[in-house]
Amino acid sequence: MTQLQRRKIPDAAIARLPIYLQILNNLAATNVLRFSSDELAALAGVNAAKVRKDLSYLGSYGTRGVGYEVTYLTHQIKRELGLMREWNVVVVGAGNLGCALAKFDGFLSRGFPVVAIVDNDPKKIGRTTSSLTVGDVNDLKNIVRDEKISIGVITTSSAASQAAADSLVEAGITSILNFAPVVLSTPSSVSVRNVDLGVELQILSYFEQMRLETGSKSVNAPQLNTAGAR
Amino acid sequence: MTQLQRRKIPDAAIARLPIYLQILNNLAATNVLRFSSDELAALAGVNAAKVRKDLSYLGSYGTRGVGYEVTYLTHQIKRELGLMREWNVVVVGAGNLGCALAKFDGFLSRGFPVVAIVDNDPKKIGRTTSSLTVGDVNDLKNIVRDEKISIGVITTSSAASQAAADSLVEAGITSILNFAPVVLSTPSSVSVRNVDLGVELQILSYFEQMRLETGSKSVNAPQLNTAGAR
DNA sequence: TTGACTTAGTGAATTAATGCACTAAGCCCT
DNA sequence: AGGGCTTAGTGCATTAATTCACTAAGTCAA
Numbered sequence: 305m306t307q308l309q310r311r312k313i314p315d316a317a318i319a320r321l322p323i324y325l326q327i328l329n330n331l332a333a334t335n336v337l338r339f340s341s342d343e344l345a346a347l348a349g350v351n352a353a354k355v356r357k358d359l360s361y362l363g364s365y366g367t368r369g370v371g372y373e374v375t376y377l378t379h380q381i382k383r384e385l386g387l388m389r390e391w392n393v394v395v396v397g398a399g400n401l402g403c404a405l406a407k408f409d410g411f412l413s414r415g416f417p418v419v420a421i422v423d424n425d426p427k428k429i430g431r432t433t434s435s436l437t438v439g440d441v442n443d444l445k446n447i448v449r450d451e452k453i454s455i456g457v458i459t460t461s462s463a464a465s466q467a468a469a470d471s472l473v474e475a476g477i478t479s480i481l482n483f484a485p486v487v488l489s490t491p492s493s494v495s496v497r498n499v500d501l502g503v504e505l506q507i508l509s510y511f512e513q514m515r516l517e518t519g520s521k522s523v524n525a526p527q528l529n530t531a532g533a534r
Numbered sequence: 535m536t537q538l539q540r541r542k543i544p545d546a547a548i549a550r551l552p553i554y555l556q557i558l559n560n561l562a563a564t565n566v567l568r569f570s571s572d573e574l575a576a577l578a579g580v581n582a583a584k585v586r587k588d589l590s591y592l593g594s595y596g597t598r599g600v601g602y603e604v605t606y607l608t609h610q611i612k613r614e615l616g617l618m619r620e621w622n623v624v625v626v627g628a629g630n631l632g633c634a635l636a637k638f639d640g641f642l643s644r645g646f647p648v649v650a651i652v653d654n655d656p657k658k659i660g661r662t663t664s665s666l667t668v669g670d671v672n673d674l675k676n677i678v679r680d681e682k683i684s685i686g687v688i689t690t691s692s693a694a695s696q697a698a699a700d701s702l703v704e705a706g707i708t709s710i711l712n713f714a715p716v717v718l719s720t721p722s723s724v725s726v727r728n729v730d731l732g733v734e735l736q737i738l739s740y741f742e743q744m745r746l747e748t749g750s751k752s753v754n755a756p757q758l759n760t761a762g763a764r
Numbered sequence: 765t766t767g768a769c770t771t772a773g774t775g776a777a778t779t780a781a782t783g784c785a786c787t788a789a790g791c792c793c794t
Numbered sequence: 795a796g797g798g799c800t801t802a803g804t805g806c807a808t809t810a811a812t813t814c815a816c817t818a819a820g821t822c823a824a
Contacts, residue, residue: 314811323730351813357813364773365772401634455742485644487553495738502644503552507727509685586801590804598789
């Protein structure tokens with residue numbers, strides 16, 4: 305959780321920028337040109353002061369008395385998040401989830417084309433899924449170099465996930481999105497984000513349980529935190 | 535972000551309990567009987583004081599000088615998270631992702647069996663995927679009642695996601711896991727957690743970008759926060 | 765041009781989360 | 795039985811995040 309130069313943007317704010325961006329895309333799609341912090345706050349479900357503070361980390365891009373321009377602010381957020389370019393993705397693990405993600409629109413449409421998928425199972429290597437042929441995880445180093453891949457997505461079994469991470473690190477990848485319910489061990493120079501569906505459900509279950517115990521109502525799950533390994 | 539009675543456990547701690555639980559399962563699988571807060575902290579990649587504090591919210595279940603018992607603590611965490619029972623799940627949206635999740639081991643194995651999958655597309659309704667027949671989203675109310683469903687998972691397109699959420703709420707569901715990159719509007723009595731893969735990638739891209747700008751090293755993504763709508 | 769109104773930007777207070785460092789307990793060895 | 799060792803539990807200082815409430819700038823109408 306450290307940076308060197310450039311404005312230091314709080315982690316919590318960085319995690320919200322993609323959400324603002326997505327809302328701005330919707331606004332643009334409906335031909336909205338301007339918006340106020342109040343409006344964006346309502347759409348994002350957060351406090352207006354938080355919106356203004358978050359956006360102020362990017363610079364002073366609003367106009368007092370008026371608001372923010374959709375296209376201009378979109379540009380600024382994308383610049384800050386490094387979204388002025390595409391980042392190629394490799395999926396490690398060609399199971400159900402891996403193949404579904406390889407086909408998943410959401411990746412490409414947000415600027416993260418899945419350009420390769422690999423597995424360690426000889427039975428899967430060579431198969432084709434959504435215009436990609438499953439490669440051998442042992443070739444990862446070459447694939448990453450040849451395809452100019454920046455991000456690795458791990459969709460292997462839990463048992464295989466650490467080996468997958470090791471292969472990615474070995475191949476020079478420094479950003480990993482991990483779907484396996486495992487706390488990966490990686491060099492501190494590698495960014496790892498975990499998406500553990502079980503964790504999400506268990507958090508929901510906590511609040512569901514609470515509802516039953518307290519006789520419903522007034523119990524509400526926070527939206528924040530997919531919580532804290534590493 | 536509110537509760538009524540019972541120990542109030544900080545949100546950040548609740549989000550970590552499932553991770554501890556998963557590690558305890560691994561320990562049990564390797565016949566480990568006891569562990570110290572230091573050991574769990576190392577496995578979870580967090581501070582040991584944080585582990586002790588988190589566990590202390592459950593009660594005083596450790597033994598000084600000794601540590602915690604794996605089975606006993608597992609039981610306590612499960613009790614707290616409401617995992618002493620199963621919670622039935624319905625998937626709304628029988629696309630690639632929805633079908634992959636319906637087959638996904640991780641749900642059942644963590645106590646969240648997917649007992650139904652529905653869609654609004656007549657072409658998909660009636661198809662069979664992994665022993666489930668795709669139902670009609672309009673029958674959701676009956677399905678939820680008959681199958682005793684507690685949790686809804688939205689894997690529709692962005693465009694259809696709000697309608698899906700409305701259907702779930704209408705059917706009496708109070709816990710929603712949303713994969714669509716949309717900030718859903720729901721009554722405050724409903725818990726929503728968002729898993730937006732695009733957001734995750736964009737956060738990674740921020741740090742990847744930072745590495746390029748600062749000449750690599752010493753930049754590290756935080757693990758926390760899948761960030762804050764609602 | 766002036767004055768009413770809107771809204772971004774931000775200092776400062778508040779609240780939440782973290783992590784240090786100490787205290788309290790229990791084990792084990794002699 | 796006692797002393798040393800280990801480790802849970804926790805008060806307190808620190809840090810991070812949030813929110814309030816004010817200030818600074820701009821628009822617009824008359």
